[in-house]
Every structure is written in C-alpha cells, then in structure tokens.
Amino acid sequence: MMWRAxxxxxxKIRGKGIWFLAFLGPVxxxxxxxxxxxxxxxxxxxxxxxxxxGGLIDNIIPFVPIALYLGGTLICSLIANVEHQTSSWKxxxxxxxxxxxxxxxxxxxxxxxxxxxxxxxxxxTVLLGLLLGFGDQPIPYADVLRxxxxxxxxxxxVIALQLWLSLSYRNQTLPVSLGMTxxxxxxxxxxxxxxxxxxxxxxxxxxxxxxxxSGAGLLxxxxxxxxxxxxxxxxxxx
Amino acid sequence: xxxxxxxxxxxxxxxxxxxxxKELNLxxxxxxxxxxxxxxxxxxxxxxxxLLGLIKPTSGRIEIFGQELRRNRLQILRKVGSLVESPSYYxxxxxxxxxxxxRRILDVPKxxxxxxxxxxxxxxEEKRPVKGFSLGMKxxxxxxxxxxxxxxxxxxxxxxxxxxxxxxxEIRSLIKRLPGEEGITVLVSSHLLSEIEQMAGTVGIIRExxxxxxxxxxxxxxxxxxxxSLAVSEPEAALMTAVRRGCGGELQxxxxxxxxxxxxxxxxxxxxxxxxxxxxxRVEEHRQSLEEFFLQVVxxxxx
Numbered sequence: 001m002m003w004r005a006x007x008x009x010x011x012k013i014r015g016k017g018i019w020f021l022a023f024l025g026p027v028x029x030x031x032x033x034x035x036x037x038x039x040x041x042x043x044x045x046x047x048x049x050x051x052x053x054g055g056l057i058d059n060i061i062p063f064v065p066i067a068l069y070l071g072g073t074l075i076c077s078l079i080a081n082v083e084h085q086t087s088s089w090k091x092x093x094x095x096x097x098x099x100x101x102x103x104x105x106x107x108x109x110x111x112x113x114x115x116x117x118x119x120x121x122x123x124x125t126v127l128l129g130l131l132l133g134f135g136d137q138p139i140p141y142a143d144v145l146r147x148x149x150x151x152x153x154x155x156x157x158v159i160a161l162q163l164w165l166s167l168s169y170r171n172q173t174l175p176v177s178l179g180m181t182x183x184x185x186x187x188x189x190x191x192x193x194x195x196x197x198x199x200x201x202x203x204x205x206x207x208x209x210x211x212x213x214s215g216a217g218l219l220x221x222x223x224x225x226x227x228x229x230x231x232x233x234x235x236x237x238x
Numbered sequence: 239x240x241x242x243x244x245x246x247x248x249x250x251x252x253x254x255x256x257x258x259x260k261e262l263n264l265x266x267x268x269x270x271x272x273x274x275x276x277x278x279x280x281x282x283x284x285x286x287x288x289l290l291g292l293i294k295p296t297s298g299r300i301e302i303f304g305q306e307l308r309r310n311r312l313q314i315l316r317k318v319g320s321l322v323e324s325p326s327y328y329x330x331x332x333x334x335x336x337x338x339x340x341r342r343i344l345d346v347p348k349x350x351x352x353x354x355x356x357x358x359x360x361x362x363e364e365k366r367p368v369k370g371f372s373l374g375m376k377x378x379x380x381x382x383x384x385x386x387x388x389x390x391x392x393x394x395x396x397x398x399x400x401x402x403x404x405x406x407x408e409i410r411s412l413i414k415r416l417p418g419e420e421g422i423t424v425l426v427s428s429h430l431l432s433e434i435e436q437m438a439g440t441v442g443i444i445r446e447x448x449x450x451x452x453x454x455x456x457x458x459x460x461x462x463x464x465x466x467s468l469a470v471s472e473p474e475a476a477l478m479t480a481v482r483r484g485c486g487g488e489l490q491x492x493x494x495x496x497x498x499x500x501x502x503x504x505x506x507x508x509x510x511x512x513x514x515x516x517x518x519x520r521v522e523e524h525r526q527s528l529e530e531f532f533l534q535v536v537x538x539x540x541x
Contacts, residue, residue, distance in 0.1 A: 008342040015330045082328065091326035091383065094290040095343050096315040236293035 001097055005105035018078045022113045023120065025071045029063055030124035037132055052134035057143055060125060064151045065201035066183050072159040073179025075113050079106055080166035089237050099233040107163055118148025153214035154200035156221025158182055164228030241268040243391055243423045249298035251284055258284045259447040266425060269417050273438030274427035281447040282427040283323055286395045290320050319384030320393040325376040329369030333360055333379050336368055337386060344387045354382040358412065374405030392416065394426045398433060413437050468494040469520035476516050483507060
C-alpha cells in the first residue's frame with residue numbers, strides 16, 4: 001500500500017523544483033570547493049601533498065551538516081506543500097489507503113531525495129578530485145561515501161521532526177523557520193555538548209568514534225517518527 | 239424496504255465544547271440521490287468529513303454498507319468516491335496526471351481514466367495543466383476523480399458552489415445520470431433548496447448541527463409550497479372568477495395571488511380567464527426560499 005502511495009507521490013513532485021533542490025545542494029557545495037581549490041591550487045596542493053583526497057574531504061565536511069539540515073527542511077516543506085497548496089489532503093486521505101502508509105510514503109520520498117543528494121555529493125567529490133589532478137593518489141571511496149551518508153544518518157532526528165511539522169501545519173512559516181534556526185544553531189552546537197542531537201552530523205564526520213553518532217541519530221530519528229506518524233494517523237483533516 | 243447505504247446514530251461532533259453536529263441520524267437508501275441541505279455553517283461539511291473518516295466523531299455511530307466505519311474504514315472507502323468542498327487538484331499537473339496519481343493509489347486499470355474523463359466530458363483537455371482550468375472544469379475533474387474507483391456511493395459536498403449557471407446545469411445533469419446508469423447512491427449537499435430540488439429524491443435538512451427534516455422531495459415541496467401570482471388586465475374581476483372556481487386567492491399590488499395548486503387546475507383557471515376576455519401578462523410561481531422555509535421550521539418548532 002505504501003508503494004502505491006509512493007508511486008503517486010513520485011508523480012506529484014514533478015515540476016515542483018524539488019528535484020532541482022536535491023541537485024542544487026551537492027552541486028553548490030562541490031562548486032564552492034572547486035572555486036576554493038581553483039583559486040589557490042598550488043598552495044593547497046602543496047599543503048595536502050601527503051593526502052590530497054583527505055584535504056579535499058576536510059574542506060567539504062564543515063558545510064555538510066548545515067546543508068543537510070537546510071535541504072531536509074526545504075524538501076520536507078516542499079513535499080508537504082504539494083498537498084497543502086490546493087488542500088488535497090481531504091481528497092488523498094478519503095481514498096482507501098491507511099494514513100500510516102501515506103505518512104511513510106512521504107517520509108520515504110524525502111529520504112530518497114536526500115539520499116540522491118548525498119550520492120551526488122560523493123560522486124561530485126570524486127569528479128572534482130580527478131579534475132584537480134588528485135588521481136595519482138588512490139581514491140578513498142569509503143571516506144568519500146561517508147561525507148554524505150554518515151552525517152545523513154545523524155541528521156535523521158531533525159528530518160523526522162521537520163517532516164512531522166511540515167505535514168501538520170498548512171502554513172509552512174513555522175516549520176521552515178524552525179528548520180532554518182536549527183541549521184544555524186547546529187553550527188555552534190558542537191561546542192556545547194555531544195549529547196545535543198544537533199551536533200551529531202558534525203560529530204559523525206569528525207569525532208573519534210563517528211559511527212556512534214550516526215547510530216544514535218538513526219535511533220532518535222525513529223523515536224521522533226513514532227509520535228509524528230501517530231499524530232498524523234489520528235488528526236482531523238480539514 | 240430498500241437497503242440502507244448510510245446510517246448514522248446520534249452523531250455528535252464538538253469543537254471546544256461547541257457542537258458542530260449533534261444527534262444526527264442520517265438514513266440513506268441504496269440507489270437514492272439524497273440531498274443534504276442547510277445554510278452555510280450548519281454542519282454539512284462536518285458531517286460529510288465524518289462520513290469519510292477525515293474527522294472523528296466525538297460520539298455516535300456511523301455505518302456505511304452495513305459496516306462500522308471506524309473499524310472497516312479502508313474496506314468502505316474502496317467503494318466510496320468523494321468530492322469535499324473546494325476542488326482538490328494538483329495545479330502543476332495535467333488532468334491526466336492528476337487522475338493517474340489517484341489511480342496509482344486505487345490500483346484500478348489505466349483504461350478507467352479515459353472512461354471517467356469521458357463521463358465528465360473533459361476528453362481533449364486532459365493534457366493541459368489543471369491550474370489553467372475554469373472552476374467548472376476543476377469541479378468536473380473532481381467528480382471524475384471521485385468516479386475513478388467505480389464507487390457504489392458518491393459523496394459530493396457543494397459540487398455546484400461557485401459555478402456559473404451553465405456549469406451548474408452540467409454538473410446537475412451529470413449527477414442525475416449516475417444512479418440510473420451505474421446504480422450509484424449519491425449524497426449531495428448544497429445550501430440552495432432549488433438546487434437540491436432539481437436533483438434529489440430524498441432530502442435531509444440540517445440546521446445548527448441538527449437534522450430538522452428528512453423526507454422525500456415531493457413531500458417537502460408540499461410543505462414548502464409557495465403561491466401562484468397572476469398579472470392580469472382586470473384583477474378584481476379575475477379574483478371573482480378564481481373565487482367562484484374555488485381557488486381562493488387575494489389581491490396584492492394589483493396582482494392575483496393564489497395558493498399552490500395542481501397543474502391541471504392552473505391550466506383550467508387560465509383557460510377560463512382567457513375565455514372571459516382577460517389579458518394575462520404573467521403567470522409566476524413563487525417558492526419560499528430556504529431561509530423562509532427555515533424560519534417556518536424554527537417558528538413552528540417542527541414540521
């Protein structure tokens with residue numbers, strides 16, 4: 001049942017700029033590093049002589065958590081808005097499909113789009129490295145994949161929360177501004193305490209035991225999903 | 239006794255202590271066109287949303303096709319098509335894609351899309367983005383979406399709201415066709431008595447969340463009978479003729495006002511007046527408006 005809802009959602013997000021956004025994030029990050037390395041190529045090449053790829057990855061990593069938070073916020077909001085805009089909820093939820101399936105389909109769609117972004121980021125990193133002539137050193141594929149996906153898993157609590165809020169409120173001002181605020185706060189959260197979930201994406205990329213934070217993110221994400229799905233399944237639709 | 243399709247018992251919905259719908263007992267038989275009538279804010283949409291499981295009743299029972307709604311929601315909704323208030327559509331998609339998005343959830347054959355487009359006469363327009371459609375076309379698309387799953391019960395909330403006369407006419411004839419052709423039961427709501435009158439066989443009137451009247455439209459017409467107004471060249475003499483024929487009546491502003499009567503009697507009276515040499519300028523029937531009818535219902539306590 002969820003797959004049917006997902007295939008319908010797949011159709012509905014056409015031409016809404018959602019795919020564009022999913023592409024824009026990683027392409028923007030890579031373009032920024034292209035500029036960074038392009039402008040001071042000789043300097044950086046010399047500085048990272050021992051490990052070019054590591055140097056490139058270290059330069060990309062600081063921007064990944066905030067990009068994920070912002071991207072997640074906007075994608076959740078845009079997906080929800082497809083239904084909010086012409087009050088299609090009443091039509092959709094009066095169809096013979098369970099509300100949980102509708103909720104899970106939206107979640108899956110959102111996760112899928114972000115996964116595409118993460119993959120693009122990894123692919124873009126490899127491409128940029130090769131263009132910069134780092135091909136002489138072996139490509140650290142595992143590390144390259146980790147840039148996107150480790151942080152992605154750790155960002156799950158916020159993504160789950162944003163999806164819940166975006167689906168609940170017709171007016172997207174609150175969910176979007178909250179998402180923006182969380183993104184900005186996340187830049188400083190890492191200086192506070194590692195118990196703060198907002199800092200987990202950063203820690204998942206740079207801490208000593210990064211997998212711990214990715215795992216914690218996935219778990220807390222599931223915990224946030226439960227009340228979200230429950231609320232969505234029970235609320236009155238108007 | 240006809241099969242009952244929708245039955246509600248003591249349905250109650252409260253918002254912050256204020257009852258939007260209370261003690262509502264609906265009873266809709268199979269193959270009927272049921273007109274659900276009431277002024278804006280009377281609780282029509284709230285009731286319909288409850289019937290579709292979009293909102294939960296505070297208390298009371300809903301049975302559709304003889305099954306409890308709360309427990310068998312998906313099973314019931316499979317046989318129900320609905321259009322709730324303003325049309326729902328995805329403006330950036332074509333009519334075809336709008337229906338396809340719903341079809342994927344309903345899991346009906348693709349050929350059904352062409353069929354429903356044909357039923358609502360939107361064939362030829364299906365490739366255009368829906369945001370460019372007129373309100374009437376959007377409303378028809380909504381009905382097409384409601385018909386997509388070949389429902390046995392069609393629930394239409396204010397399907398003619400905001401349409402121009404020709405749009406209203408189209409939707410009306412479409413709705414009237416359905417029970418005959420496809421054996422569908424239709425629940426249609428409106429705030430216009432004249433609208434319901436032309437479509438429905440049975441009517442339920444709701445006021446401030448309570449059902450104040452539920453009976454056949456023929457019975458309603460007798461209850462809400464209006465009068466006949468004749469503009470003639472010599473009203474006084476015409477009145478005499480009318481009284482002599484036992485039609486009763488009175489003069490108001492130079493017009494002859496007669497109580498409601500059968501078509502045959504009207505034609506006889508008019509014939510006699512013409513033969514007496516009266517010139518007849520107008521024969522008009524005045525119906526009570528819904529508001530007047532309500533006032534009567536409120537004033538009289540009950541019908």
